[in-house]
Amino acid sequence: MFKKILFATTGTPSCDAAARVAFDMAKRYNTELFIINVFGIPSRSFSQVITDLRTGDEIDLHDDQLVKIKNKLERRYQQQIHDYNSPHDIVLTDGIPHTEILRVARKKEIDLIVMGARTSTEENTGSVNRHLIGSTLQNVARSARCPVLIIGRAAASFWGGISNIIFGTDFSKGSSQAFEFAFNLTKMFNASLHIFHAIDISSGPFEFTKNQEVIEDRIREVRGMIRKRYISKMEGYNDYEIDVWEGIPYVEIVKYARESFADLIVMAHHTKKMAPPEESVFGSNVEQVVLRSNAPVISVNHPARQKK
Amino acid sequence: MTKKIMIVDDDPVIVKYLENIFKNSGYKTCVARDGSQGINIVKKENPDLITLDLEMPEEWGPRFYRKLSKEKLFKNIPVIVISGLSGNQYAIHKAVASLTKPFDRDVLLKIVKDTIGE
Numbered sequence: 001m002f003k004k005i006l007f008a009t010t011g012t013p014s015c016d017a018a019a020r021v022a023f024d025m026a027k028r029y030n031t032e033l034f035i036i037n038v039f040g041i042p043s044r045s046f047s048q049v050i051t052d053l054r055t056g057d058e059i060d061l062h063d064d065q066l067v068k069i070k071n072k073l074e075r076r077y078q079q080q081i082h083d084y085n086s087p088h089d090i091v092l093t094d095g096i097p098h099t100e101i102l103r104v105a106r107k108k109e110i111d112l113i114v115m116g117a118r119t120s121t122e123e124n125t126g127s128v129n130r131h132l133i134g135s136t137l138q139n140v141a142r143s144a145r146c147p148v149l150i151i152g153r154a155a156a157s158f159w160g161g162i163s164n165i166i167f168g169t170d171f172s173k174g175s176s177q178a179f180e181f182a183f184n185l186t187k188m189f190n191a192s193l194h195i196f197h198a199i200d201i202s203s204g205p206f207e208f209t210k211n212q213e214v215i216e217d218r219i220r221e222v223r224g225m226i227r228k229r230y231i232s233k234m235e236g237y238n239d240y241e242i243d244v245w246e247g248i249p250y251v252e253i254v255k256y257a258r259e260s261f262a263d264l265i266v267m268a269h270h271t272k273k274m275a276p277p278e279e280s281v282f283g284s285n286v287e288q289v290v291l292r293s294n295a296p297v298i299s300v301n302h303p304a305r306q307k308k
Numbered sequence: 309m310t311k312k313i314m315i316v317d318d319d320p321v322i323v324k325y326l327e328n329i330f331k332n333s334g335y336k337t338c339v340a341r342d343g344s345q346g347i348n349i350v351k352k353e354n355p356d357l358i359t360l361d362l363e364m365p366e367e368w369g370p371r372f373y374r375k376l377s378k379e380k381l382f383k384n385i386p387v388i389v390i391s392g393l394s395g396n397q398y399a400i401h402k403a404v405a406s407l408t409k410p411f412d413r414d415v416l417l418k419i420v421k422d423t424i425g426e
Binding site: 017153158161 | 362363367368369370371373374377393394395398399401
């Protein structure tokens with residue numbers, strides 16, 4: 001299922017947790033590993049002068065510089081590279097980070113992109129940004145043809161294999177694709193699948209949020225929907241659980257993942273356009289789960305964009 | 309009755325170090341080199357407290373803890389996480405404490421004493 005993994009990194013501490021997962025996964029599942037570092041943005045078209053993405057300084061791009069960057073990257077991941085003990089490919093490039101990550105993912109026919117939720121630059125631009133998902137990740141998650149595994153917090157990087165998967169559904173078209181992916185993953189790892197839906201009581205009509213009987217009727221209805229939509233497609237696979245909770249969806253998913261010791265959360269990412277930062281303080285559910293969860297999150301894109 | 313502490317860690321140096329600390333303070337010890345051995349040893353030894361490393365070759369600490377939490381008789385054994393990994397305080401949210409290697413011996417002993425007594 002994952003023959004090729006692309007680990008996108010800035011080579012800074014903000015990507016260490018993602019590195020831990022990427023290398024562990026590549027080693028554990030005998031996967032080919034590509035590491036991409038987009039180190040700078042050209043100051044002008046075809047210019048040899050680039051703006052270093054970590055420092056913001058303008059630097060002259062020459063072969064020595066590339067060797068330097070590569071050495072630095074290899075030093076940073078020295079232990080992981082040693083433990084992985086298989087050939088890996090480091091792709092160094094300049095350009096717009098998300099464009100380059102997507103281009104390499106397409107070119108190398110990557111099955112899974114692994115990345116952190118934010119770059120170091122984004123982490124250093126104020127406390128508000130620490131509660132937002134990075135723009136590079138937003139762009140990659142929106143447009144990737146393969147699933148994107150996101151490690152939002154160091155806590156989400158305690159990997160050690162997959163045996164407990166949560167599929168969070170909102171019953172959208174994207175969720176059907178995400179379910180297919182989550183179920184294939186579950187079968188492949190002989191794991192337990194938790195199918196979870198959170199009924200949003202934060203934004204419903206007052207009568208709905210006030211009346212617990214109405215909420216519990218809705219919970220029963222949703223459980224039926226899960227059986228019809230998902231369980232019926234599970235070909236008799238019976239290591240699963242259905243759970244429907246009420247609350248604020250992303251909070252409930254994070255709580256559920258914590259209580260059920262999830263190794264992985266799979267969700268659909270179907271945000272069509274990027275919200276400007278001032279409007280995305282709370283972001284979409286998947287983005288909030290990424291930032292808050294103790295487990296890594298795999299964002300599965302819209303079916304039309306998935307790799308055939 | 310002498311309290312027993314189980315050490316779950318794959319690093320023999322750390323295991324030896326922890327054994328010495330606990331034995332010198334009057335506790336009994338038992339050891340699991342990996343999370344995968346851990347549950348059987350818990351059932352056999354019934355420890356009063358567990359110190360748990362996170363990153364181990366076969367089975368990581370959080371996975372061991374998940375199994376432990378499903379065991380009715382043993383799920384409430386207090387766990388102290390001892391790991392060199394960043395963010396280790398978030399790995400097992402029900403752990404009584406998380407210490408980062410290298411840790412202060414006195415801090416560890418105080419936590420142990422506060423949790424299970426002398």
